[in-house]
Amino acid sequence: MESPTERWLLPEGMEELVPPESLRLERMRRSLLDLFSRWGYEIVTPPFIEYLESLLTGTGEDLELHTFKLIDQLTGRMMGVRADMTPQVARIDARRLRRPGPSRLCYAGTVLHTLPEGISGGRSPVQIGAELYGHAGWESDCEIVCLMLEALEVSGVGPVHLDMGHVGIFRALARAAGLPREREIALHEALQRKAGAEVGALLDEWEVETRCAGALAALVDLDGDPAILERAERELAPGGEDVGRGLGDLAGLVRAVRARRPDVELHVDLAELRGYRYHTGFVFAAFVPGYGGEVARGGRYDEIGRVFGRARAATGFSADLKTLIALQASGGDRPDDGAIDAPWSDDPALLAAVLDLRSRGERVIQRLPGEATESARRLELRRGQWAVTVDGAGLECDLPPG
Numbered sequence: 001m002e003s004p005t006e007r008w009l010l011p012e013g014m015e016e017l018v019p020p021e022s023l024r025l026e027r028m029r030r031s032l033l034d035l036f037s038r039w040g041y042e043i044v045t046p047p048f049i050e051y052l053e054s055l056l057t058g059t060g061e062d063l064e065l066h067t068f069k070l071i072d073q074l075t076g077r078m079m080g081v082r083a084d085m086t087p088q089v090a091r092i093d094a095r096r097l098r099r100p101g102p103s104r105l106c107y108a109g110t111v112l113h114t115l116p117e118g119i120s121g122g123r124s125p126v127q128i129g130a131e132l133y134g135h136a137g138w139e140s141d142c143e144i145v146c147l148m149l150e151a152l153e154v155s156g157v158g159p160v161h162l163d164m165g166h167v168g169i170f171r172a173l174a175r176a177a178g179l180p181r182e183r184e185i186a187l188h189e190a191l192q193r194k195a196g197a198e199v200g201a202l203l204d205e206w207e208v209e210t211r212c213a214g215a216l217a218a219l220v221d222l223d224g225d226p227a228i229l230e231r232a233e234r235e236l237a238p239g240g241e242d243v244g245r246g247l248g249d250l251a252g253l254v255r256a257v258r259a260r261r262p263d264v265e266l267h268v269d270l271a272e273l274r275g276y277r278y279h280t281g282f283v284f285a286a287f288v289p290g291y292g293g294e295v296a297r298g299g300r301y302d303e304i305g306r307v308f309g310r311a312r313a314a315t316g317f318s319a320d321l322k323t324l325i326a327l328q329a330s331g332g333d334r335p336d337d338g339a340i341d342a343p344w345s346d347d348p349a350l351l352a353a354v355l356d357l358r359s360r361g362e363r364v365i366q367r368l369p370g371e372a373t374e375s376a377r378r379l380e381l382r383r384g385q386w387a388v389t390v391d392g393a394g395l396e397c398d399l400p401p402g
Helices: 021-038 058-066 086-097 138-154 167-176 181-192 196-205 210-221 228-235 241-260 321-327 348-359
Strands: 049-051 068-071 078-081 103-110 126-133 161-166 265-269 282-287 296-300 314-320 340-342 364-366 377-382 385-390 394-398
Touching: 021 103, 021 126, 021 138, 021 321, 086 103, 086 126, 086 314, 126 138, 126 321, 138 161, 138 241, 138 282, 138 296, 138 314, 161 167, 161 241, 167 181, 167 210, 167 241, 181 196, 181 210, 196 210, 210 228, 228 241, 241 265, 241 282, 314 321, 340 348, 348 364, 348 377, 348 385
Parallel strands: 161 265, 340 364, 340 377
Antiparallel strands: 049 078, 068 078, 103 126, 126 314, 161 282, 282 296, 296 314, 377 385, 385 394
16 A cells, blocks of 8 residues: 655656756746747747647657657547657648748647656756748758757857757768668667777778778777868869759858857867657757756758648747756746735725735735744835835835825
């Protein structure tokens, strides 16, 4: 029989937020959505649960291991609890909006993972992000990268280190080498580990043509300052026009981001293929000192809406609000910081004063009988009029008569 002391325990990787963390998370959510709105992004609210084939189609297939599954009691069809909101937003763009030009969308909501992710070990991130549909040029990626950087700045997280790559360059090299899908995936996994010897051994085993093998092996060491792109042009030339175009686009994106955010440390890594099965072009991630994982990530995932009947160029980024509040410059507000304590009373003048203060955006707590006063600011009767005082002494302000 379960003991009473075990009933309050949560499943592993599930967490709840209490004051003041919940307040900090909600304030950050509002401030980031307001930021997105100022950039022209409109908020959408996808459902928490939907049919599994919608969640796991196209680029969403990588999410299958992370998705909780259940049976719809009304239809008998398999449903899934969303593990990522991007496939849902792509469906909204493709089926509900169907706009002819670029569409800027943003979102915020809880997602659920079957397995812990990242060093925090959490399984219920609060995902927030922005996505831009309908523009294939690197200029839209620049907008998304700069929005991500400003979002982290607004969140109080930094200084930020930006890591950039391009999965399309690796794919083009793999095509030039004639690698079948399974070998391409095996090589990708070795590159992710920076396992140079293993990469070389695989290319030798598969008897890849010498020039293509040299270019693929070179990816391991092509990381560093953006100046590394000049060397990449020489060493990756066997990849042909697609590789050259990818490098040119990456160079253009780097220049544009640097022009707009010269304060951000920028790193290029052509073997960084995060989200390889998910993304189709640029990939990027933000890191901060003292945290072992990425704090935000994104990239290009063109044609994500194809399975919904409308292929669209797309780029975007996302972050976990729980991670961001944990990394904020310490502190955070106590729930009563800045609040005004008011006594319990039916006095019409007091009730009018409380209403007036709240209408001005002040936080007023009308203490119940026997409840201790905790705030330095108090609503007190002075010379027949209710006034806000500080520490029960100095007068802060008078209020209009009730």
